[in-house]
Amino acid sequence: MSKAKSITIFDTTLRDGEQSPGASMNIEEKLRIAHQLEKMNVDVIEAGFPIASEGDFEAVRRVAKAIKGPQIAGLCRASNKDIDRAWEALQYAGERGRIHTFIATSDIHMELKLKMSEEQVVEAAVKAVKRAAGYTPNVEFSAEDAVRTRLPFLARVVEAVIDAGAKTVNIPDTVGYTIPSEYFNIIKYLKDNVPNIEKTVLSVHCHNDLGLAVANSLAAVQAGAEQVECTINGIGERAGNCSLEEVVMALRTRHDIMPFKTGVQTEHIYAASKLLSTITGIVVQPNKAIVGANAFAHEAGIHQHGMLMDKSTYEIMTPESIGLSKNKLVLGKHSGRHAFVQRLGELGYDLSKEDIEKAFVRFKALADAKKEIFDEDLDAIVADEIIRVPETYKLLQMNVSSGSFAAPTATVEMEVDGKVKKTATMGDGPVDATFKAIKKLSRTKARLLNFSVGAITGGTDAQGECTVRLELDGREVLGQGAHPDIIVASAKAYINALNKMATVAQRTSIHL
Secondary structure (H helix, E strand, O other), rough: OOOOOOOOOEOOOOHHHOOOOOOOOOOHHHHHHHHHHHHOOEEEEEOOOOOOOOHHHHHHHHHHHOOOOOOOEEEEEOOOOHHHHHHHHHHHHHHHHEEEEEOOOHHHHHHHOOOOOOOHHHHHHHHHHHHHHHHOOOOEEEEHHHOOOOOHHHHHHHHHHHHOOOOOOEEEEEEOOHHHHHHHHHHHHHHOOOOOOOEEEEEEEEOOOOOOOOHHHHHHHHHHHEEEEEEHOOOOOOOOOOEEHHHHHHHHHHOOOOEEEEOOOOOHHHHHHHHHHHOOOOOOHHHOOOOOOOOOOOHHHHHHHHHOOOHHHOOOOOOOOOOOOOOOOEEEOOOHHHHHHHHHHHOOOOOOOHHHHHHHHHHHHOOOOOOOEEEHHHHHHHHHHOOOOOOOOOEEEEEEEOOOOOEEEEEEEEEEEOOOEEEEEEOOOOOHHHHHHHHHHOOOOOOEEEEEEEEEEEOOOOOEEEEEEEEEEEEEEEEEEOOOHHHHHHHHHHHHHHHHHHHHHHOOOOOO
């Protein structure tokens, strides 16, 4: 292939990614991610599943209205009601709106889930595509569980939906079952045996149950697939999806043997990764490819020596290529508002004047307490001050006494529904005492499922970052808090989770 072939990047962070346990996002959070994806120049943003809930519908509608560059897709089952609802939300994107409809095609799904025959499945698929095409020519069809589908039947379905008007046909590995060589052969079989295959864009959507989502996606591209469906940080159901940053950087780095290109502005990858982690609370593992904390760290003596001689000895890509600056130290207590705003922009944040002011006040306070301010500190400031839900509960002040000679005691003053309340409670430790005091003041019935703590940067003056997961009536929420005092950070995380639970309670029937 003498000329690089362009691969469409279809990002489904807001739909499949959000289905990852604990990754639910509200509408404003989805919009933040969508704007970052727009900045990255992805080709398609799958904004949600419009018929799933009013919240999902509104999120798709808002994204369709706000985003001007990428195409906006909405998922729907092969049913009239789903398709009509999807276009109701997508219509604001105009010709960039994409209806993405699907039905399962494997024997196990047809027999045990759908209880439909082959003829019924083909008929339903064709009918769905035709109805969607009545709204827009931009129609995508997915053969759910395609990898476990008998190839002759899969080819029959693909040919039928292309004739019905599907401009994109997706061949998903729904359960993360395949391996690269097998997936290559599936895509090649379709390219060789579907007579009208050139009339559509062949897409792939891989899950990571065997840790092969990226490898499978690359194998499919080499076999002729022209679209890859993926998510930031690889989040998604179960073990996750194909990682956007990994597949994009693999195509860029190994252009020598894979003559393909994408339109993704890779310099915005790191900011997207951090933003998603901040919003969802799902921390990227340190050894995660491309965006992990250790991705560009070198500790072994031989490696360090090679790096000092020439970086190419042990780095196959540069930190700058994903938007990670060489020098993370960017600001201090003498830095002004202009430098602060500029660095936030470099990190991918586009804040209102009001939010910038709140974040700047917090930055100045932190700069007085710390000698050095790192990018991670700025991420924490934005997470703690800006990306938050309405405050039913607000921490006013607190004091904790603890040691080996007396029972740990926490005195906490909070604002609950506009009223100031105060209490002192003993516990097994300072965090336990603090949580008991907050629980007493808020009168919550929520159960603490998980509590984790870590330092955002190195040094004894580093901010502590805490994560709290609460459960109530089967609903789970994640709270985050950051502060140089780890006990205060713990309290802020617990209260943040309570505020999220209060927001959930307003939309559902649970009682705090």
